[in-house]
Amino acid sequence: MTTTTRPTAPTTTIPGTSALxxxxxxSLFTNTLFNNRRIFTVWAVATGLLAMMYASFYxxxxxxxxxxxxxxxQGFGFNDTATAAGYLQxxxxxxxxxxxxxxxxxxxxxxxxxxxxESGYLDLLLAYPLGRTRxxxxxxxxxxxxxxxxxxxxLGAVLAVRSTANLDTITVSGFTAQALHLTLLGLWFGALATxxxxxxxxxxxxxxxxxxxxxxxxxxxxxxxxxxxxEWLRYLTPFHYYIGGEPLRNGFLPTDAAVLAAxxxxxxxxxxxxxxxxDLGR
Amino acid sequence: xTTPIELNELTKTYGSRRGLAGLxxxxxxxxxxxxxxxxxxxxxxxxxxxxxxxxxxxxxxRVLGMDPRxxxxxxxxxxxxxxxxxxxxxxxxxxxxxxxxxxxxxxxxTARIIELADRLELDLSARIKSLSKGNRQKVGLVQAFMxxxxxxxxxxxxxxxxxxxxQTFLDLVTEAKTAGQTVFMSSHIMSEVExxxxxxxxxxxxxxxxxxxxxDLRARSFLRVRLTFSQPVPAEQFAALPGVTDLTxxxxxxxxxxxxxxxxxxxAAARHTITGLHADTQDLEELFHxxxxxxxxxxxxx
Numbered sequence: 001m002t003t004t005t006r007p008t009a010p011t012t013t014i015p016g017t018s019a020l021x022x023x024x025x026x027s028l029f030t031n032t033l034f035n036n037r038r039i040f041t042v043w044a045v046a047t048g049l050l051a052m053m054y055a056s057f058y059x060x061x062x063x064x065x066x067x068x069x070x071x072x073x074q075g076f077g078f079n080d081t082a083t084a085a086g087y088l089q090x091x092x093x094x095x096x097x098x099x100x101x102x103x104x105x106x107x108x109x110x111x112x113x114x115x116x117x118e119s120g121y122l123d124l125l126l127a128y129p130l131g132r133t134r135x136x137x138x139x140x141x142x143x144x145x146x147x148x149x150x151x152x153x154x155l156g157a158v159l160a161v162r163s164t165a166n167l168d169t170i171t172v173s174g175f176t177a178q179a180l181h182l183t184l185l186g187l188w189f190g191a192l193a194t195x196x197x198x199x200x201x202x203x204x205x206x207x208x209x210x211x212x213x214x215x216x217x218x219x220x221x222x223x224x225x226x227x228x229x230x231e232w233l234r235y236l237t238p239f240h241y242y243i244g245g246e247p248l249r250n251g252f253l254p255t256d257a258a259v260l261a262a263x264x265x266x267x268x269x270x271x272x273x274x275x276x277x278x279d280l281g282r
Numbered sequence: 283x284t285t286p287i288e289l290n291e292l293t294k295t296y297g298s299r300r301g302l303a304g305l306x307x308x309x310x311x312x313x314x315x316x317x318x319x320x321x322x323x324x325x326x327x328x329x330x331x332x333x334x335x336x337x338x339x340x341x342x343x344r345v346l347g348m349d350p351r352x353x354x355x356x357x358x359x360x361x362x363x364x365x366x367x368x369x370x371x372x373x374x375x376x377x378x379x380x381x382x383x384x385x386x387x388x389x390x391x392t393a394r395i396i397e398l399a400d401r402l403e404l405d406l407s408a409r410i411k412s413l414s415k416g417n418r419q420k421v422g423l424v425q426a427f428m429x430x431x432x433x434x435x436x437x438x439x440x441x442x443x444x445x446x447x448x449q450t451f452l453d454l455v456t457e458a459k460t461a462g463q464t465v466f467m468s469s470h471i472m473s474e475v476e477x478x479x480x481x482x483x484x485x486x487x488x489x490x491x492x493x494x495x496x497x498d499l500r501a502r503s504f505l506r507v508r509l510t511f512s513q514p515v516p517a518e519q520f521a522a523l524p525g526v527t528d529l530t531x532x533x534x535x536x537x538x539x540x541x542x543x544x545x546x547x548x549x550a551a552a553r554h555t556i557t558g559l560h561a562d563t564q565d566l567e568e569l570f571h572x573x574x575x576x577x578x579x580x581x582x583x584x
Binding site: 012013014015016017018021022025026027028031034035116119120121123124125126127128129130131279280 | 330333334335336337354355356358359361363365367368369370371373374375376377378380381382383385386387388392395396405406407408425
C-alpha cells in the first residue's frame with residue numbers, strides 16, 4: 001500500500017474570512033470600520049448625493065432670485081440666494097449637510113459604546129487585553145473616519161458640479177475649508193454621543209435621542225438668536241464655529257476650528273474618564 | 283505558583299439591592315472549580331468583578347496574583363472568558379470574528395482556532411447573526427480556549443449546547459486541567475459540573491452556603507430506598523427505625539431515605555416476603571436544591 005503524501009496545506013487562513021476582513025483585523029479600530037463599512041458608505045454617498053443635487057439647483061434658484069424669505073428665518077442664512085456662497089450657506093451647507101452630519105454623529109456615537117454595552121459585546125471586548133480608554137479611542141477613530149468620508153464625499157460632489165451649476169465664484173479652497181469645518185461638526189456630535197454613552201451607560205436609543213435633541217436645539221438656537229436680539233447665544237452652539245465665519249467665502253478659520261476640536265477633545269476626555277470609573281451595565 | 287483566584291469579603295451592592303455579600307473563597311492552581319447557584323444568586327456578579335467589568339463595593343479580589351482593576355490589561359492576557367450570553371458583532375462571520383479576536387490577543391495560531399472549531403463542529407463561514415444560540419456559544423468557547431490561558435472563567439458554558447458538544451466541552455476542560463490551567467465555571471445545574479469539578483461552591487443570595495469536593499458532597503447525601511412486598515406491611519414496623527426518614531407506605535410499597543447504615547431497615551424488611559428492592563444515592567441535584575432553597579437544616583431534622 002502506497003502512502004500518499006498529502007501536501008500539508010499551510011493553514012494560514014481561517015475558513016470564512018475574506019481577504020478584506022483579514023486586512024482589517026489588526027485592531028479594534030479597523031475591525032469596527034470593517035463591520036460598519038456598508039453603513040458608513042451609505043451615509044457618505046447619500047449625503048454627497050443630496051449635496052450634489054441641491055448644489056445643482058443653484059442656477060434655477062438664482063434665476064428667480066430674491067425669493068421671499070420670512071424675516072424671522074434670516075438667521076438661518078436663507079436670505080441671500082443671489083450669490084453662490086449665499087445660496088450654498090443656506091440650503092446646502094446651512095441646513096441639509098450639517099444636520100445630516102449631526103445625525104451621523106449622534107447615531108454612530110450612540111453605537112460606538114452604548115449599543116455594544118446594551119448587547120453585552122463590550123463585556124467581551126473589555127475582558128480582552130484592551131483598556132477602556134483605548135477601546136473608546138479605537139471606536140471613536142472609526143466614527144471619525146466615517147465623518148471624514150462624509151465630508152470628503154460632499155466635497156467631491158460639490159466640486160463635480162461646481163462649473164455646471166455656476167458655482168465658480170467659490171474657490172476650491174473655500175469648498176475644502178467648508179468640508180473641513182463639516183468634518184469637525186460631525187466629529188463634535190460624534191464625540192458628544194460617544195461621551196454621553198461612555199459616561200452614563202444609557203442605552204443606544206436614549207443616547208441618540210439626547211444627542212440629536214441637542215443638535216436640533218442648538219441648530220434652532222443658532223438660527224433664531226439674531227431675531228431675539230441675542231446674537232451672543234450663537235457662540236454657545238457648535239454651528240457657529242461650523243459656518244458662522246463663512247468658510248466658503250473666507251476659507252479655513254483656525255480659531256473656529258480650534259474651538260470645535262478643543263471641545264471635542266474635552267468631551268471625549270470626560271467620557272473616557274467616567275467610563276474608566278464606572279461599572280459596566282447590562 | 284500564584285493562586286488563581288482569591289476573594290476576601292468581596293461585596294457588591296447595587297443601590298439597595300445586594301449582589302454579593304462578603305464572599306471569601308480561594309481557587310487553587312490547576313483545579314476545576316464549579317460555582318453553583320440559582321439564577322440571580324450572584325454568580326455573574328462575581329465573575330464580572332473578577333474581570334473588572336464592575337468594581338466591588340467592599341473587599342478585595344486577586345486574580346492570578348494581580349489586582350483586577352490596576353492590572354486589568356496584563357491580567358486579561360492570561361484569562362479566557364466566556365460570558366453567560368456570549369455576544370459579538372453579528373455582521374461578521376464566525377471565522378472573521380475569531381480571526382479578529384485572535385489578533386486582539388496579539389496573535390493566536392490559526393491552526394488552533396481551526397482545530398477547536400472542528401472539534402466543536404462550528405461552521406466558521408457562517409455569519410454570526412445567522413447562528414443558533416448553541417452555535418454562537420461554540421464561537422464563545424473557541425475564543426475562551428484558543429490562547430490556552432492560565433485561567434478560564436466560564437459563565438454557564440454549556441447553555442444551549444447539545445449533549446454531543448457538551449461532551450466535547452468536558453474534554454476541553456479536562457485537557458485544560460491536564461495542561462495545568464485552572465478552570466472556574468459557573469452553572470445552575472449540578473450535573474453539569476459534577477463530572478469534572480474538583481471542588482464546588484454553592485452560593486445563594488450573594489453568600490457562600492457550601493464549599494466542598496464533589497466526593498464529600500456526595501457522601502453527605504442520603505440513600506433512597508424503595509421496597510416492594512408480596513402483601514401489605516404494617517407501618518409501625520418501619521416508622522421508628524434508626525436513620526429512616528421521609529417514610530411513605532403505600533400498600534405493599536415502602537419508600538424512605540436512610541441516613542447512615544441501612545441495617546435496621548433490611549432486618550425489619552426481612553420479616554416479610556420482598557418482591558423488589560431499589561436503592562439509589564440521593565441525586566446530587568436534589569441535594570443542591572436543598573441548598574438553593576435554604577432547607578438543608580429542616581431536611582436533616584425531619
